[in-house]
Amino acid sequence: MVRPKPRRQPHHSSRPGVPNRRAHPPSPSRQPELPPEFGQLFDALDEVYGDPRTVRTPLDAELWASAFLGGLWTAALQQDDEPEGAELGLVEVLELVGSPRAQAVLCALASVASPEVAARAGQASERLFHKGIRRPDWYGAALQQVEFLEAWSVSDVFADGELLIAAFKRGKDRYAFTATVANNAQGTVVEVLLVDPVDLPDILAEIRAEFSEGPEGVFSLDRLEAAELRRRLEPAVRETLVDDEDDDEYEDPDDAEDDDAEDGLEQLDEEFEDDPELQPEAVDEAFAELDALAALEQSGPAAADTEAHGYYEEFDEEDEDEEDEGDDFAALRALMLSRLAVLPEPAELPGGTDIGYDLDDLPPLLDEFTSCEDVRGLPHPAIVREWGEVFARLGLTEFAGDPPLYGPEKFDTLINVLIPARVNADDAQLEMLEPTALAWARWSTRRFGLAEPVAEYLVEAVGESFEDFPQSYADPVFTMDRHMFGFTMQSTAG
Numbered sequence: 001m002v003r004p005k006p007r008r009q010p011h012h013s014s015r016p017g018v019p020n021r022r023a024h025p026p027s028p029s030r031q032p033e034l035p036p037e038f039g040q041l042f043d044a045l046d047e048v049y050g051d052p053r054t055v056r057t058p059l060d061a062e063l064w065a066s067a068f069l070g071g072l073w074t075a076a077l078q079q080d081d082e083p084e085g086a087e088l089g090l091v092e093v094l095e096l097v098g099s100p101r102a103q104a105v106l107c108a109l110a111s112v113a114s115p116e117v118a119a120r121a122g123q124a125s126e127r128l129f130h131k132g133i134r135r136p137d138w139y140g141a142a143l144q145q146v147e148f149l150e151a152w153s154v155s156d157v158f159a160d161g162e163l164l165i166a167a168f169k170r171g172k173d174r175y176a177f178t179a180t181v182a183n184n185a186q187g188t189v190v191e192v193l194l195v196d197p198v199d200l201p202d203i204l205a206e207i208r209a210e211f212s213e214g215p216e217g218v219f220s221l222d223r224l225e226a227a228e229l230r231r232r233l234e235p236a237v238r239e240t241l242v243d244d245e246d247d248d249e250y251e252d253p254d255d256a257e258d259d260d261a262e263d264g265l266e267q268l269d270e271e272f273e274d275d276p277e278l279q280p281e282a283v284d285e286a287f288a289e290l291d292a293l294a295a296l297e298q299s300g301p302a303a304a305d306t307e308a309h310g311y312y313e314e315f316d317e318e319d320e321d322e323e324d325e326g327d328d329f330a331a332l333r334a335l336m337l338s339r340l341a342v343l344p345e346p347a348e349l350p351g352g353t354d355i356g357y358d359l360d361d362l363p364p365l366l367d368e369f370t371s372c373e374d375v376r377g378l379p380h381p382a383i384v385r386e387w388g389e390v391f392a393r394l395g396l397t398e399f400a401g402d403p404p405l406y407g408p409e410k411f412d413t414l415i416n417v418l419i420p421a422r423v424n425a426d427d428a429q430l431e432m433l434e435p436t437a438l439a440w441a442r443w444s445t446r447r448f449g450l451a452e453p454v455a456e457y458l459v460e461a462v463g464e465s466f467e468d469f470p471q472s473y474a475d476p477v478f479t480m481d482r483h484m485f486g487f488t489m490q491s492t493a494g
Helices: 036-049 058-078 083-097 100-112 115-130 197-213 226-239 255-271 280-299 329-340 359-370 381-398 408-422 427-431 433-447 452-465 469-473 476-485
Strands: 147-156 161-170 173-182 188-195 219-223
Touching: 036 058, 058 083, 058 100, 058 173, 058 329, 083 100, 083 115, 100 115, 100 329, 147 197, 147 226, 161 197, 161 226, 173 197, 173 226, 173 329, 188 197, 188 226, 188 329, 197 219, 226 329, 359 381, 359 433, 381 408, 381 427, 381 433, 408 433, 408 452, 408 469, 408 476, 427 433, 433 452, 469 476
Parallel strands: none
Antiparallel strands: 147 161, 147 219, 161 173, 173 188
């Protein structure tokens, strides 16, 4: 599928040439000084995210805030905490600090955070403004209304996945993001990319050209209304979690510094214990998440890579043909959700709409499959039926979309991931797997009334997936998983 080009973004150094936060004195009004330990904590975060006062446009400020919230969200998930509580406490912390830099962060949060956090950030910013803490230069333009421009869907007839493209504007800032939603991964976002809307006509033209070279009826490009975009994308964004493969490596680099931070927090609590606006538990949680985020950035591989947090490298024409892994999902998550939130509420499906089948539907479905012309000529009908049940049950538990129609990506996941990791089968049973899968492909496409070229496209793709199956089934990790947690097929060739 055609991959959109990344949006050209200004380069942000990881250490902007601006004075330290503490060099900006607070208003003469009552503004606390954080204990030195927390000053060091914020300095560590500055190493990665920079200073939001130095950005040039509201979009740059929103990208800054989205990346910062993404880091906070990631740190909270890794500690099994609720990120929303930390975000609310963060607003209180920033208001207590009351510096020009804290004011800039509040303005950015008011632009891109969740509705509740954004509203509280805006109120806190207003109170600081009345105390004499000026807002950043980009603030006025950030007050303009967000406008939805257009949205597109690139999908396949099998509902394996969907590429959603959405364009927005605020003032002079125009931008679009793409999100690839994989229904073979329970409808989660597997790739995001920020692009320039100027490139959209070329992107759509390339997609149409690619479709013209493939079998007719497999892929489609459709324009979406705003509410339909929200219905398709918002649940996927909310359900998607960051990759946690490095969770075991997460560790606070210095436990002694944690003790210092706790002492400093007690000092801060004592200083403001009589403040009627203070919510100590929320502030404690915010400081804990900030401390975890600082430790995560210092110990992880992204500590010296600001682009992992939403600051995107300029597009290089010479590298446009290289494989692009997309932008960091966590860094764009808050921006995407804030934009989807301005769209109309998604339409609900009509009452009683059948969007698939469930476990109660399996016996008649399997009867239909095993009696079809593609199966009747196969040997060992009991094994064939059991493989059909395996396809159906794994599809119900692992896939989003509309089974029993599985496209190339879902079939590949079944053949080279789920079955090797879950199903203990003997040689006779394994011998019947490929014929059963090919029969399922032909039966399901015919069942949905798809054209013969679409069926042949699927059959060919399934055959290609089986080229890797012997290696997948012999993989030591999969072998251990299925022997420890899998199930054993019961049907025999007798």
